[in-house]
Amino acid sequence: MRSIFEIALNTVRETVRNHVVYMVLLFAVILILLSVSFGDWSVFARIQVIEDFGLATMSLAGLLLAVFIGVGMLGKEISSKTLYHALTQPVARYQFVIGKYAGLLFVLALNYAIMTLFFMATLVYLGGHVTAPLLCAITCIWTEMAVIISAALFFSSFTSPMLAALFSIAFYIAGHLNDLISIQIASQKWSGFPFVLKALYYLLPNLEHFNVRDHVVYNMALPRGFTELAVAYGCLYVALFLIFSCVIFKNKDL
Amino acid sequence: MNIIEFSHVSKIYRKGFLAIKVPAVIDLSFSVRQGAITGFVGPNGAGKTTSLKMVLGLTRPSGGSIRLSGGDPGDPRARRDCAFLPEQPYFYQHLTVRESLAFAARLHGRAGSGLRADIEQTLDTVGLGGLGKRKIKELSKGMQQRLAMAQALLMHSSVLILDEPMSGMDPPGRGLFRALFLSLAARGATIFFSTHILDDVESLCNDVVVLSKGRLDYQGPIDTLLKKGFKGHDLVVPRLPDALKDGLRGMGCDVETARAEADRVFVPSGKDLAQCQRYLNGHGMFCESLTKRTTSLEDVLYKKQSG
Numbered sequence: 001m002r003s004i005f006e007i008a009l010n011t012v013r014e015t016v017r018n019h020v021v022y023m024v025l026l027f028a029v030i031l032i033l034l035s036v037s038f039g040d041w042s043v044f045a046r047i048q049v050i051e052d053f054g055l056a057t058m059s060l061a062g063l064l065l066a067v068f069i070g071v072g073m074l075g076k077e078i079s080s081k082t083l084y085h086a087l088t089q090p091v092a093r094y095q096f097v098i099g100k101y102a103g104l105l106f107v108l109a110l111n112y113a114i115m116t117l118f119f120m121a122t123l124v125y126l127g128g129h130v131t132a133p134l135l136c137a138i139t140c141i142w143t144e145m146a147v148i149i150s151a152a153l154f155f156s157s158f159t160s161p162m163l164a165a166l167f168s169i170a171f172y173i174a175g176h177l178n179d180l181i182s183i184q185i186a187s188q189k190w191s192g193f194p195f196v197l198k199a200l201y202y203l204l205p206n207l208e209h210f211n212v213r214d215h216v217v218y219n220m221a222l223p224r225g226f227t228e229l230a231v232a233y234g235c236l237y238v239a240l241f242l243i244f245s246c247v248i249f250k251n252k253d254l
Numbered sequence: 255m256n257i258i259e260f261s262h263v264s265k266i267y268r269k270g271f272l273a274i275k276v277p278a279v280i281d282l283s284f285s286v287r288q289g290a291i292t293g294f295v296g297p298n299g300a301g302k303t304t305s306l307k308m309v310l311g312l313t314r315p316s317g318g319s320i321r322l323s324g325g326d327p328g329d330p331r332a333r334r335d336c337a338f339l340p341e342q343p344y345f346y347q348h349l350t351v352r353e354s355l356a357f358a359a360r361l362h363g364r365a366g367s368g369l370r371a372d373i374e375q376t377l378d379t380v381g382l383g384g385l386g387k388r389k390i391k392e393l394s395k396g397m398q399q400r401l402a403m404a405q406a407l408l409m410h411s412s413v414l415i416l417d418e419p420m421s422g423m424d425p426p427g428r429g430l431f432r433a434l435f436l437s438l439a440a441r442g443a444t445i446f447f448s449t450h451i452l453d454d455v456e457s458l459c460n461d462v463v464v465l466s467k468g469r470l471d472y473q474g475p476i477d478t479l480l481k482k483g484f485k486g487h488d489l490v491v492p493r494l495p496d497a498l499k500d501g502l503r504g505m506g507c508d509v510e511t512a513r514a515e516a517d518r519v520f521v522p523s524g525k526d527l528a529q530c531q532r533y534l535n536g537h538g539m540f541c542e543s544l545t546k547r548t549t550s551l552e553d554v555l556y557k558k559q560s561g
């Protein structure tokens with residue numbers, strides 16, 4: 001446990017000293033500020049636009065962090081061999097993977113905390129309210145990013161950082177289009193491949209489960225226990241990706 | 255007791271799209287004694303670094319078995335008492351010298367109030383005193399190697415595995431490392447290091463393991479290997495009259511001028527040294543010095559590998 005903590009702490013230190021994090025944060029802050037002026041041009045209510053744009057920005061910022069930092073967490077360490085520093089100590093490989101993930105998750109949480117505070121301050125300043133669906137939406141986005149980072153870590157455990165980044169982006173897009181597969185299955189348009197489609201549908205996480213922006217914008221109530229279920233769904237995928245990453249990394253020649 | 259044991263170890267890499275098999279180590283068996291300084295030598299591509307990686311659990315053997323401190327190298331417990339110093343130190347460039355040492359020490363289970371003082375003391379030992387706050391990316395390669403040595407010392411490890419520890423080091427740095435090796439060995443540490451610098455092997459090692467093309471070429475005490483390169487004895491005596499020179503040549507010896515007032519008599523191995531000495535003494539000539547003439551380790555290894 002101590003090794004995991006130390007590796008996580010080192011990851012936090014490394015990430016915090018990386019300028020990319022600040023650039024992404026600045027990018028998110030600028031987009032949230034821009035949403036104020038977009039609200040003036042839109043046919044929708046200004047607050048609705050700010051809420052929609054702000055949440056989308058947070059989701060995008062998380063994806064950028066996952067791609068720029070999450071993918072390099074393992075791949076960069078393998079190519080630069082800095083992981084020898086830890087793995088020649090009495091540290092198990094699974095401890096290294098989990099420590100890396102925990103450190104990155106903490107940095108992501110810190111970023112989201114700053115973005116959330118800034119977003120809420122902007123919203124309240126302009127007359128909006130912090131509602132329960134809004135808090136649920138932010139929790140869901142954070143959970144989604146925890147899944148994306150675990151996927152990025154998984155991809156970087158067996159491929160190059162560049163390919164891992166591409167796979168992560170593809171995973172994000174495919175995860176959000178997963179509903180389309182179920183529509184295809186239901187319409188039986190691709191009747192020749194129902195098994196393949198079903199396998200894909202169940203294999204890929206449905207990242208739309210984490211998208212509740214419409215509920216926030218139109219102030220619709222969420223079903224009871226929705227947030228808890230979404231978080232549990234995300235945790236399940238995180239656990240799966242981490243287990244697969246650990247298994248692959250355990251047998252990897254370094 | 256053996257600290258490191260290789261038993262019929264092989265390692266085959268698969269390269270390229272067609273996964274062509276490239277053997278790096280073939281049926282390798284050797285052991286490293288506890289408390290000995292063992293040199294690990296061989297030409298480039300002989301499989302030294304691959305073998306060291308396997309000892310540390312960074313790479314898995316394709317066949318055979320390896321034991322480190324009695325355990326599987328993949329098991330973190332086997333590495334508890336072990337420190338590694340790579341050829342090119344791979345430090346986290348974002349850390350300072352002190353942070354890097356503290357990180358490694360904590361991973362090793364060391365913590366507490368005494369750690370900071372220990373770090374400063376260790377940095378002094380390796381000649382990096384006062385550089386604790388400096389970023390690692392600002393250190394030269396030689397300084398990073400000293401830092402890697404500081405890390406190994408900080409752990410108080412009883413097994414040190416080093417991959418070409420003195421390559422690219424300046425003479426003072428090499429001198430420091432040699433002194434540290436000897437002091438650690440005197441305290442009972444086991445040191446296993448790969449190197450191309452055969453002078454270091456000759457002067458530091460008790461044992462040597464020689465690899466060639468992935469196979470074991472020799473394992474054993476370095477003295478035994480050097481004995482194979484024994485050529486004979488050199489006797490330095492006062493200038494000899496020509497008659498005595500002829501007499502010695504008749505006994506199979508060579509005579510040459512050592513300096514203005516002295517000659518050197520070379521008695522080849524297989525010739526009777528005592529008889530030559532008696533002959534000289536009988537004519538009132540006594541030796542100023544008697545030394546063994548041997549070929550260097552480099553010559554011995556070169557002959558072994560080319561022949």
